[in-house]
Amino acid sequence: MTNSPQQVGRTRDEMAIRLAQDIPDGSYVNLGIGIPELIAKYVPEGREFIYHTENGLLGMGPSPESGLGDPELINAGKRQVTAIPGAAYFHHADSFAMIRGGHLDLCVLGALQVSSGGDLANWSTGAPDAIPAVGGAMDLVAGVKSIYVITQHCTKNGEPKLVQACTFPLTGCGIVNRIYTNLAVIEVTAEGFQLIELSPGIDFEYVAERTGAPLLPLKDNTK
Amino acid sequence: MINKQLANAEEAVADVFDGATIMISGFGEAGSPIELIHALIDHGATNLTVINNNTGSGEVGLAALIKAKRVSKMICSYPRTANSTVFPKLYRSGETELELVPQGTLAERIRAGGSGIPAFYTPTSVGTPLGEGKEHRTINGREFVLEYGLTADFSLIKGRLADTHGNVLYNKTARNFGPLMAMAGNVSVIQAEHIVTPGEIDPEVIITPGIFVNRVVEIQKPAVESELIAAGVSYP
Numbered sequence: 001m002t003n004s005p006q007q008v009g010r011t012r013d014e015m016a017i018r019l020a021q022d023i024p025d026g027s028y029v030n031l032g033i034g035i036p037e038l039i040a041k042y043v044p045e046g047r048e049f050i051y052h053t054e055n056g057l058l059g060m061g062p063s064p065e066s067g068l069g070d071p072e073l074i075n076a077g078k079r080q081v082t083a084i085p086g087a088a089y090f091h092h093a094d095s096f097a098m099i100r101g102g103h104l105d106l107c108v109l110g111a112l113q114v115s116s117g118g119d120l121a122n123w124s125t126g127a128p129d130a131i132p133a134v135g136g137a138m139d140l141v142a143g144v145k146s147i148y149v150i151t152q153h154c155t156k157n158g159e160p161k162l163v164q165a166c167t168f169p170l171t172g173c174g175i176v177n178r179i180y181t182n183l184a185v186i187e188v189t190a191e192g193f194q195l196i197e198l199s200p201g202i203d204f205e206y207v208a209e210r211t212g213a214p215l216l217p218l219k220d221n222t223k
Numbered sequence: 224m225i226n227k228q229l230a231n232a233e234e235a236v237a238d239v240f241d242g243a244t245i246m247i248s249g250f251g252e253a254g255s256p257i258e259l260i261h262a263l264i265d266h267g268a269t270n271l272t273v274i275n276n277n278t279g280s281g282e283v284g285l286a287a288l289i290k291a292k293r294v295s296k297m298i299c300s301y302p303r304t305a306n307s308t309v310f311p312k313l314y315r316s317g318e319t320e321l322e323l324v325p326q327g328t329l330a331e332r333i334r335a336g337g338s339g340i341p342a343f344y345t346p347t348s349v350g351t352p353l354g355e356g357k358e359h360r361t362i363n364g365r366e367f368v369l370e371y372g373l374t375a376d377f378s379l380i381k382g383r384l385a386d387t388h389g390n391v392l393y394n395k396t397a398r399n400f401g402p403l404m405a406m407a408g409n410v411s412v413i414q415a416e417h418i419v420t421p422g423e424i425d426p427e428v429i430i431t432p433g434i435f436v437n438r439v440v441e442i443q444k445p446a447v448e449s450e451l452i453a454a455g456v457s458y459p
Contacts, residue, residue, distance in 0.1 A: 054326065055250045056396045071252055071447050072397035078251040078304065089395055091402040091430075092250075093334040096327030100347065119350075131311050132323050133303035134353065139327030142346040173350035 008206075009153070009182035009199035017042045019150055019180045023106060028052055030099070030140060032109040032122075033077045035150045039108060052104055054136040056095050059087025076136065099136070100143035107144035109137065111151045111179075113166040116192040116213035118176040120149065121168035134171075141172035153181035153210055160212035162186065162193060183207045191216060226387045227439050228418055232262035235412045235440045239268040239377055246333065246378040246404040247275040247285060251304065252448035254397035256381040256414045257284045259440070261458055263379070269293045274333070274373060276326065276400060278302040278310035281452035286310070287459070294319055298373070300326035306452055325353060328370050330403060336372035337406025337435070345370055378408025381445065382431070385415035386422075389436030390429045398430065405435040412438040416445065 010018060016038035023029060023039075025047040031037055040062070043049055051060040053075040060075060061082035069080035083089075098104055113121040120141055123134045141147050154160055162179065178196075179186045184207045185197040194216045198207065208215045229235050236259060239245070245263070249255030264287055273294050279286030288294060290309045297319060302310050313319040324332065325347045335343055344367035348354035358369035380401045382391040391413050393401055405411045413431075418441045451458075 053396075055253070056399050070395060071449055072254065073395040074251065074253050078253075083395070089393075089398055091398050092326070092330035092400050093403050096330050100327055100345065124352075129315065131303045131314060132321070133301045134323060134325050135301040136326040138325040138351060138353065139347045142349070143327075170351045 027105040030107040034110045036108040059084045104144045106146045107140045108148045111149045112168045118174040118188040120171045121166040124169045137171050141175040148178045150180045153183040163212035227389045228387045232258045236263045242270045243376040244272040246375040248380040248401040250399040256379045257446045258442045259379040260284050270295045272296040274298045280306035282457035283451045296320040298322040332373040333403040333407045336374040342371045375408045378404040378411040382413045382415040385439045386419050388421045389433030391431035402431045405431045410437045414440045414442045
């Protein structure tokens with residue numbers, strides 16, 4: 001039991017592969033910074049997703065080849081990207097109309113904490129000397145149809161990120177639908193955290209012990 | 224005859240006054256009107272309130288304006304970026320005030336301000352620290368926060384192509400806040416790589432119609448912020 005909880009279960013890439021399987025063909029998707037970005041590498045065969053980046057591009061493609069980038073063609077993380085055939089550029093009010101107006105199907109975000117009621121904290125630790133910075137996170141969680149969180153189940157210190165109530169400043173209330181971690185796939189329901197699937201080799205007790213709120217076991221009608 | 228073209232950036236910002244509110248286009252370096260900002264630094268106006276998504280990088284452009292202590296207040300969504308060292312220092316010492324606004328709310332406040340809409344309700348920030356103390360209202364069973372429109376005395380904006388009537392096209396994701404700030408500025412200034420005569424731009428593709436623009440300046444080869452930073456440039 002010397003492994004840290006972050007080294008158990010799925011790797012970051014395996015988490016991204018698992019989440020990508022649950023995105024329907026033709027979805028318009030916004031991917032946050034970090035593990036969410038990996039999802040674009042693992043689109044299941046036969047499916048097409050259109051990526052939205054809130055700074056003003058629908059149809060975002062991969063990073064450009066070295067030396068072929070344009071400093072004015074970037075993603076929300078300010079990294080150079082490309083535009084796929086059929087892409088569109090637009091200004092910020094249109095971009096956030098897509099977000100707030102419920103036109104995007106899915107947003108995948110990282111998390112500091114998620115509560116059993118679906119509250120998300122992912123923009124600030126609330127440290128007094130920190131420079132507060134929010135970007136588009138609050139708009140995304142307020143407006144996109146489905147919000148999936150992809151995150152390590154615990155912090156580096158082994159503390160649960162899935163909690164009864166968030167202690168960090170909130171990004172939004174009751175907005176998270178599903179959580180994909182290295183240990184499990186969990187749905188946020190009216191009854192709280194509902195286990196949907198365990199990562200290979202992980203048992204229920206192991207996940208429940210590392211979850212900061214009650215975890216409902218797999219239902220009989222789920223595999 | 225309408226001709227909004229001025230000779231240079233210096234002329235375009237000559238009447239900026241102390242205490243003015245200035246909108247500056249750009250998301251990071253994409254769409255940042257560096258030459259207009261540098262002209263504003265040279266001009267010397269101070270005690271400015273600046274509205275931009277970020278707070279600049281390195282010691283050029285917006286970061287240089289902040290470093291020169293011309294900015295008493297920043298209104299932005301993300302003042303924490305790689306290479307952003309100038310603002311954090313002045314924020315921590317209390318010399319520069321910060322109004323943090325969610326990015327979509329910032330965009331909509333600017334659009335509203337430029338559209339004659341004094342305020343609007345948005346679901347963004349409900350239940351979070353950024354919604355605290357703001358007027359709330361339940362509409363159709365959902366809670367919303369009241370946010371106020373933003374206008375500016377001057378808007379400084381980077382375009383790609385403009386004509387002398389002030390019609391503007393942008394480059395890729397450098398469009399970001401430009402069209403909104405053009406609407407919300409009492410005096411909106413565009414720097415563009417090329418300025419052409421009216422009729423040369425297809426009316427079907429114009430992004431910012433000239434009525435929103437007061438001044439255009441041709442800056443043929445605008446500086447690239449990341450290149451200036453890589454070269455160690457510190458303005459002035």
